[in-house]
Amino acid sequence: MTAGKADQSRAGLAEDFTLWDANVMLSGMKHLMPLSIAALVLLTMPGWAQDDRPPDPCGTQSPPVSIGIRVDCLRSEKWDAQKEWAAKYGTAGYQYLIGGLYGGGSSGVPQDYAKAVKWYRLAADQGHADAQFYVGVQYEKGTGVPQDYAKAVKWYRLAADQGHADAQFYVGAIYYFGKGVPRDYAKAMKWFRLAADQGLANAQFNLGVQYDNGLGVPQDYAAAAKWWRLAADQGHVKSQFNLGAMYANGLGVPQDYAAAAKWWRLAADQGHADAQFNLGVQYDNGLGVPQDYAAAAKWWRLAADQGHADAQFNLGARYYFGKGVPQDYAKAMKWFRLAADQGYADAQFNLGAMYANGQGVPQDYVQAHTWANLAAVDGDPERTEIRAQIAKRMTPAQIAEAQRRAREWTEAFENRKR
CATH class of the missing domain: 1.25.40 (Serine Threonine Protein Phosphatase 5, Tetratricopeptide repeat)
Structure with missing residues (x-):
């Protein structure tokens, strides 16, 4: 869907070759489905309870029960023995934590994706949802293992079935793009909604995209605006931009240029070039904000510095005519x-x-x-x-x-x- 286009003026041909005045077209809405892999993170996992297992070499099983992995253990000659013990007796949480150390290359442990997969897999086989998710990540990216979308889906599904929001989102994205499975927008909707209902902003954004375009669901601008608002309230920049466009066009919400300016400003303040351009258009035309040619030039410059061609053109026209800036x-x-x-x-x-x-x-x-x-x-x-x-x-x-x-x-x- 494309945002509305304001009138564009063009001077007639005079004795000299006359320039076109600034183009005041509002940028179209950008429906981009985010599928970037989040950086591997370390989560502090609870330790294990005392039982009849042999003591671990680093002594972390002794009361009181330790949480996570002690740095002194990582940096001692006992670390290899500790890993052997963890592979045989360690809890899923402890194995997952070791995987995170290798995946992130932290605490002095060299980054090694193959070793990360090994430890994540040990934890995943015990039903650890975070570990299952990261095994899926590794297969999707092809880090530490050959890239295999079918296996990525398998591991994402195992975590998603336990309510893991990120895994639900990734399953939705896999179905949306048809990576390792037949493309199925309805199934993508199902998984995005599960993650969105847990407050995951990217999933809320993607639901809005599907409602906006009628993918896997009847087209519904009001529903699109609803989901984008939920994500926008969390600071999701693409949702803020799209919600501004909905208000500018009166799609799913009453047309309200002031509300459009509000949401575009929030996105613009995060560096969104199209939002910066659109704010410039609003100030140039006095749409929802007082007309202010200097403010228009300011926002166009910010977008132009990011390579936004419309903004570069408009800024050039402003310098040519001396409108909001010195000629x-x-x-x-x-x-x-x-x-x-x-x-x-x-x-x-x-x-x-x-x-x-x-x-x-x-x-x-x-x-x-x-x-x-x-x-x-x-x-x-x-x-x-x-x-x-x-x-x-x-x-x-x-x-x-x-x-x-x-x-x-x-x-x-x-x-x-x-």
Whole structure:
């Protein structure tokens, strides 16, 4: 689903080659399903009760019962003997903790994923849910074992069936993407909901995505907004951004630009470039916030510094017209060039106009024709006409050189995208 598009103004062709004013399109909603593997963590597990097992070499079984692994044991000559004892007599929690030491490479233990899997597996075979989850992680990532999605699903399911929220989320993601199992959006919904009901923000976000797109469930914008709000309240940045877009468009919630600004600001403060861009649009147009061209430029700069092409273009236009920032053709050229290098046709057009007019750079018809040619590649009649007007001021050799540069730029751009 794409957020609404505000009016875009374009000045008519005057005596000089006139630039397009700032594009004020709201960024579309980004439906990205997170499937990153969380860093391996160490959880403090309870020790074991006294029984008739032989004493462990480090003496951690003696009363009072110790919790976890003592650092002095890790750094002593007894560590290898302690591990042998743990493999034969240790509780699942103790084995899981050793796996975490190897998985994280902490407390002086060298990172070794193969050894981590061994210890996680020992604990997992005793029904330890966290260990089962991390065995699944290892199989999905192919760390310490060959990558095997079917085995990852098996171990995730064992942990998920015990109510392990992260495992439930990963089972849902496996079904969503069809990794090791047939793709099944309905089953993905089932597992995401189980994790979401436990408060897992990523699962709540993914439920919102499925309701928004009607994947495995009837499309329901109100339900999407509900789940995104739950995740957004936990600081989930993509949910904050999407919820802002719902308010801006009035989908599943009443249209409310002030509420959109609230949620986009929360996401923007976490560095979300699209949210920063959209806040700039709101300040530029006075949508839900007082109109403030300087604030618009501020938010566009933050997004532009992250490579956001729309923001780079808008910032260039603001420097060109001196709107919210001092007029500065050199800075306008800088930001137009950054957007143009990403294939942004409006910015390419503006670069051509500035080279033709000698604004911020020496007048250069070869450069002007090069960028106008790139901007007109889609056949836009006005851009094509302006390119033709520039060509009238050039020699055949200059036109040939501009065309060569345009071909080289296009080839390099296509190579960068591969």
